[in-house]
Amino acid sequence: MAVLVLGGAGYIGSHTVDRLIQKGEEVVVVDSLVTGHRAAVNSQAKFYQGDLSDQDFMRKVFAENPAIQAVIHFAAFSLVAESMTDPLKYFDNNTAGMIKLLEVMNEVGVKKIVFSSTAATYGIPETMPIKESDPQKPINPYGESKLMMEKIMRWSDKAYGIKFVALRYFNVAGAKEDGSIGEDHHPETHLLPIVLQVAMGKRDQLKIFGDDYNTPDGTNVRDYVHPTDLADAHILAVKYLLADNDSNAFNLGSSTGFSNKQILEAAREVTGKEIPAEMAPRRGGDPDTLIAASDKAREILGWKPQFDDIHKIIQTAWNWHETHPQGYADQD
Numbered sequence: 001m002a003v004l005v006l007g008g009a010g011y012i013g014s015h016t017v018d019r020l021i022q023k024g025e026e027v028v029v030v031d032s033l034v035t036g037h038r039a040a041v042n043s044q045a046k047f048y049q050g051d052l053s054d055q056d057f058m059r060k061v062f063a064e065n066p067a068i069q070a071v072i073h074f075a076a077f078s079l080v081a082e083s084m085t086d087p088l089k090y091f092d093n094n095t096a097g098m099i100k101l102l103e104v105m106n107e108v109g110v111k112k113i114v115f116s117s118t119a120a121t122y123g124i125p126e127t128m129p130i131k132e133s134d135p136q137k138p139i140n141p142y143g144e145s146k147l148m149m150e151k152i153m154r155w156s157d158k159a160y161g162i163k164f165v166a167l168r169y170f171n172v173a174g175a176k177e178d179g180s181i182g183e184d185h186h187p188e189t190h191l192l193p194i195v196l197q198v199a200m201g202k203r204d205q206l207k208i209f210g211d212d213y214n215t216p217d218g219t220n221v222r223d224y225v226h227p228t229d230l231a232d233a234h235i236l237a238v239k240y241l242l243a244d245n246d247s248n249a250f251n252l253g254s255s256t257g258f259s260n261k262q263i264l265e266a267a268r269e270v271t272g273k274e275i276p277a278e279m280a281p282r283r284g285g286d287p288d289t290l291i292a293a294s295d296k297a298r299e300i301l302g303w304k305p306q307f308d309d310i311h312k313i314i315q316t317a318w319n320w321h322e323t324h325p326q327g328y329a330d331q332d
């Protein structure tokens with residue numbers, strides 16, 4: 001049995017590939033390397049560079065690897081702000097890419113897929129913490145592109161019997177504990193890596209986008225989850241599908257919220273650095289608070305996240321940043 005990981009050179013994909021290999025699984029990786037890094041992929045995985053919407057290429061990958069029984073799909077764009085200014089990029093790569101992929105999966109008879117959805121599909125939640133059954137009304141094209149992927153999956157299950165698990169991630173932060181793989185985006189837009197770049201002196205200061213939200217300290221509140229824990233949830237979801245369970249959707253979060261100011265304070269404690277910061281106007285498309293109810297994943301998938309302490313999560317990210325000041329740049 002082999003697992004095909006699409007986007008296996010990206011941040012969460014590379015942690016999942018690594019974890020699958022640690023557990024003795026055979027892994028085939030496809031990545032366009034548009035945002036991913038070849039050096040992030042565990043060397044024991046079989047690697048193909050290419051685009052999943054290139055159907056001839058994908059047919060070749062499946063033909064050369066008949067042991068593939070399940071697909072884990074991370075290969076999507078994920079920047080809220082960019083999606084607000086270039087929505088078609090998101091509907092093309094994320095949504096249309098999914099259609100192309102499913103056509104080939106149906107053709108070759110691989111009918112199990114775990115894919116990255118997002119808390120951004122919920123939009124502005126009416127109640128907190130957010131449950132999987134809550135209304136999904138995205139407020140940005142990124143969330144909309146992922147919700148469309150979920151809907152496409154539902155109908156493809158009914159029509160072609162392609163079973164799926166949609167994993168709705170909250171905010172992902174941290175790196176593998178030994179510091180060998182981590183987060184490296186160009187441009188970097190995410191809160192924690194930016195905070196740590198300021199700590200390292202690579203940026204002058206952090207700009208906190210908005211302090212007039214309806215939250216205790218006025219800054220956005222988010223729920224942080226570690227990529228190793230996410231990786232384990234994907235592996236459990238593959239097992240769930242291979243055991244012939246029905247399609248399903250799960251939130252993946254820690255069920256605890258931290259405000260942007262609290263993340264800054266925690267990063268100051270972990271790094272011992274001053275980390276200058278100033279308030280800045282709101283960024284488009286940010287809901288006040290996003291906290292997951294993630295008991296469904298714990299109950300049904302048996303998911304047991306190991307990183308339940310924000311300081312520990314920040315420490316793993318700091319290990320990665322300190323040992324890789326240029327990210328993967330020296331290795332690619």
Ligand code: UDP
Binds near residue numbers: 189
């Ligand atoms: N954020 C910020 N300054 C930055 C980057 C992010 O204040 O330089 C805020 C952002 O507005 C949001 C939170 O940090 O409230 C998390 O944003 P991020 O981009 O890390 O993840 P997202 O929630 O968009 O997935």
